Amino acid sequence: MEEFISYILKSSIWLTLFGLVYFIFLRNERYFFLNRLFLLTGMVASLLFPLITFTQIIIVDGATDNVSTSVPIASQVTEKELNPLMWQNILAGLIITGALYFFFKIVFQTIKILKSIRQSRIDNIGSTKIVKSNHFPFSFSFFTYVFVNPSLKEKEIQEIVAHERAHIAQYHWIDLVLIELIRMIQWMNPMAWLYSHFIRQNHEYLADRSALKSTFDPAFYKAILINQLVGGEVISLGHPFSYSLNKKRFIMMTNKSTSIIRKMKPLIVFPLIAIVFYAFSEPKYQYQPVQDENADASLSPKNGDETKNVTGIVVQENGQPLHGTSIIVSGTTTGTISDKNGSFKLNNIGKNSELVFSFVGYKTVKISPEFRKRMEITMKKDTVEKDTGVTVIAKNDNTGEMPIVMVDGNEKPYKIINTIAPEDIESIEVLKGASAAETYGEKARNGIILITTKPSYKPSNEPVVNTEKNY
Known part of the structure; x- marks a missing residue:
């Protein structure tokens, strides 16, 4: 319609x-x-x-894109839709x-x-x-x-x-x-x-x-x-x-x-x-890959591996496109999100890379890129009833330590991530490397996850933790 x-x-x-x-x-x-x-x-x-x-092609700097992160994270959280049709x-x-x-x-x-x-x-x-x-x-x-x-x-x-x-x-x-x-x-x-x-x-x-x-x-x-x-x-x-x-x-x-x-x-x-055609034109975003200095060099295209482009579509189990799915090249900040048709494109991807697909309420999919044909990824809903929080796999591959978690400006235990319901989250942003250290100091060397909740969110009784502790 x-x-x-x-x-x-x-x-x-x-x-x-x-x-x-x-x-x-x-x-x-x-x-x-x-x-x-x-x-x-x-x-x-x-x-x-x-x-x-x-x-119209729009070039987006991957460094400024919130979904460009070294960890697979839910790209968006939305309230339950009434009936958009x-x-x-x-x-x-x-x-x-x-x-x-x-x-x-x-x-x-x-x-x-x-x-x-x-x-x-x-x-x-x-x-x-x-x-x-x-x-x-x-x-x-x-x-x-x-x-x-x-x-x-x-x-x-x-x-x-x-x-x-x-x-x-x-x-x-x-x-x-x-x-x-x-x-x-x-x-x-x-x-x-x-x-x-x-x-x-x-x-x-x-x-x-x-x-x-x-x-x-x-x-x-x-x-x-x-x-x-x-x-x-x-x-x-x-x-x-x-x-x-x-x-x-x-x-x-x-x-x-x-x-x-x-x-x-x-x-x-x-x-x-010409003016009307321009007004009706649809934007097509192309993400400019930005290499994180802390990323694992073995997974980076700079190591001499052959790089190619990847295209595909993300769909639900009923075949409907899944708009807003986060697609990340594991271990790097290179990524994108699927458009309203579920389509995505990634450029300069190493042949030994791994793609991570994630969306709130759906099971995370990890798969090797396919260069010779258009990929089709089917996201299955997470049927575990208790698991209603935001799942973030954020272990630092080099040190084994976990990133800092800040909820509404207060540092919280890392486990609080999985206790916040998606409908209580306004936005999520992940910082790492130099950008995190410049803002939050040396304690953020392993990255920092910033969660902003909605006004209706009722926090648990978790105490504010010591900022010098490792997670």
Whole structure:
């Protein structure tokens, strides 16, 4: 549902972009054919451009990334989610309900027209079929059919047919089908309704120009337009003869040359397209590996071992991606986290390295990297009911000593890590090496784990320990 809603939102923004450009710069111009191409382009763009996503590469320094640590640690702790799909389902349901309403409205209207065709007299003029019917108080075209009232005089019918045949000859029905499709799925977007008006109005300008070229009496043609000015429903897939009949339509019938510069106005949309694509682009983080001076040299790529890139995906047992999984190269500070699709990538990994995958509530996975194919890691939930704390394997391989643990600024026994429930933790940060020693002194030479709890956390009665003791 998230993808569906995202598509509708992006589609609405694309249509609004083209609609605003047309309204501000093009609606009063007399190059009607160029305007039609512009409006058509806007409709096609609103349907196709949401399917295109560009990626921007963002380089992240591994030294500043909290998940880059020499020990495998839970990368994030989140509260129990309620139901993230609930509001998406409601919104998607509203969109679909509205779309179905307008779809069936068009279907019923089309059935009414087809019924009128079966019950009326039809005259053929070339490929155009003239339907003389009393079912509609106005004249209009519907694909290759032209509806006229049989009470009209023959000369009036000729002028009306000349106008409507222009709609048919120029395949204006294609534009109408597209905009009705878009209006069905974007019925909540005001621009979709305004865009439909722009298209129909431009069609009338094109048909008027064509009809005036074939008529012997332009004044009589304009008089017929006024005589046809009656109320009635707008046919979704048809062209009413007197649609948008106002002073502006008569003004647009006059010939007026347009300079080349003015015809360049539609190009204004191109930089705006680039801006919108940039706004919709998705960031792709690439972590710059940083070698810790305290890391075991035997595991470092600097020892001359061949290094390669590793890509893969982390999923749950049900196959769903696991976003935010910590992936660490054991014994180094090189690491990353899986993105919203569960994907990850690590560069310059030694062939003898070991990857450690960890996430709160799931069993830690240790595995050798695979360079020849995309790795797929399945994280299994930790079913041990009592083990609800944060598990940190933090033994220093060189000295056998444990790092310092600070909870809300107070030093605590190392074992307190496994007594704090995940839902009580606001954040976890691990410092080691020079950065830890500079801030906390020589006592932090084996590293320091900083835990910040939530206000609702109720600490145990563990005493503050002597800072000179080793753990």
